[in-house]
Amino acid sequence: MSIIVKDLTHIYMEGTPFQSTALKNVSFEIKQGEFVGLIGHTGSGKSTLIQHLNGLLKPTKGQIIVNGLDLSAKSTDLKKIRQKVGLVFQYPEHQLFEENVYREVAFGPRNMGLDEKEVDRRVKKALAMVKLNQKELYDRSPFSLSGGQMRRLAIAGVLAMEPEILILDEPTAGLDPRARDEILQEIKDLHDKLNITVILVSHSMEDIARLVDKLIVMHRGQVALQGTAREVFSQPEILKKIGLDVPQVTELMHKLKERGLKVRTDVLTVEESKQEILKALRGNDHD
Numbered sequence: 221m222s223i224i225v226k227d228l229t230h231i232y233m234e235g236t237p238f239q240s241t242a243l244k245n246v247s248f249e250i251k252q253g254e255f256v257g258l259i260g261h262t263g264s265g266k267s268t269l270i271q272h273l274n275g276l277l278k279p280t281k282g283q284i285i286v287n288g289l290d291l292s293a294k295s296t297d298l299k300k301i302r303q304k305v306g307l308v309f310q311y312p313e314h315q316l317f318e319e320n321v322y323r324e325v326a327f328g329p330r331n332m333g334l335d336e337k338e339v340d341r342r343v344k345k346a347l348a349m350v351k352l353n354q355k356e357l358y359d360r361s362p363f364s365l366s367g368g369q370m371r372r373l374a375i376a377g378v379l380a381m382e383p384e385i386l387i388l389d390e391p392t393a394g395l396d397p398r399a400r401d402e403i404l405q406e407i408k409d410l411h412d413k414l415n416i417t418v419i420l421v422s423h424s425m426e427d428i429a430r431l432v433d434k435l436i437v438m439h440r441g442q443v444a445l446q447g448t449a450r451e452v453f454s455q456p457e458i459l460k461k462i463g464l465d466v467p468q469v470t471e472l473m474h475k476l477k478e479r480g481l482k483v484r485t486d487v488l489t490v491e492e493s494k495q496e497i498l499k500a501l502r503g504n505d506h507d
């Protein structure tokens with residue numbers, strides 16, 4: 221499913237002394253199957269933006285079009301859209317509430333009115349995707365799991381609805397480095413396997429730049445930059461101004477170039493940077 225956001229403005233508490241503009245003239249397009257990173261500092265409008273994509277928030281101005289349907293149109297069935305656009309909130313484990321792991325994941329599909337056989341199929345599939353599909357876990361209380369497991373359980377709850385667009389708001393916030401890497405890899409794997417559209421919200425370039433097809437960089441409620449990671453990193457001045465770090469390998473390449481080594485600076489992984497440095501040292505920088 222595709223998403224088009226046109227000239228979106230969102231003002232919280234408009235007309236009161238507390239009025240604040242969280243989004244201002246935001247426009248972008250996301251194609252079916254793309255893996256998009258939405259990045260920006262705290263308060264830049266990321267969470268406000270994604271809550272528009274399944275109709276939880278209404279635009280003050282502008283348009284959201286999901287799979288050709290205008291979310292503001294009266295004829296659009298928001299309930300259906302919400303089943304197709306799965307949203308994993310920031311700290312989703314705070315919203316776990318069922319008595320055991322199985323029921324937690326079954327809640328969404330049951331709510332959709334599916335029969336128990338289909339519910340069971342979806343629960344097992346979703347738990348397998350987040351690597352929690354051990355039978356002995358089914359009866360465990362969600363609250364007895366580790367932080368990383370709780371986070372993955374919450375993600376499984378959304379996956380069990382079989383969304384066509386999956387949006388994850390800071391899915392690695394507060395996790396240790398190992399759990400963080402595992403979750404990012406799982407998200408990447410399920411994007412590749414399911415061929416769904418994924419929007420991954422983060423404030424860390426280090427985490428997401430190497431994973432995504434495209435980056436949308438938010439700054440104070442506006443889109444500051446958008447494009448492939450390479451395109452975005454070719455504008456280091458804008459990134460510096462916003463105060464977003466480029467990944468360490470990319471930073472290293474910029475420094476080497478400043479010192480006269482003829483290397484490309486749009487490098488995203490350690491392996492790529494190694495190849496690039498070797499090439500420059502051998503002096504064959506013509507291709």
Ligand code: ATP
Pocket residue numbers: 232233240241242260261262263264265266267268269310423
């Ligand atoms: P973070 O990285 O901290 O999650 P964010 O990029 O998700 O930040 P938002 O939560 O969308 O940013 O907030 C954007 C702006 O809107 C901020 O200035 C915030 O204070 C304001 N804001 C967010 N939610 C509300 C609300 N419910 N009422 C009023 N203002 C809000």
Ligand code: MG
Pocket residue numbers: 266267268310389
């Ligand atoms: Mg947020």
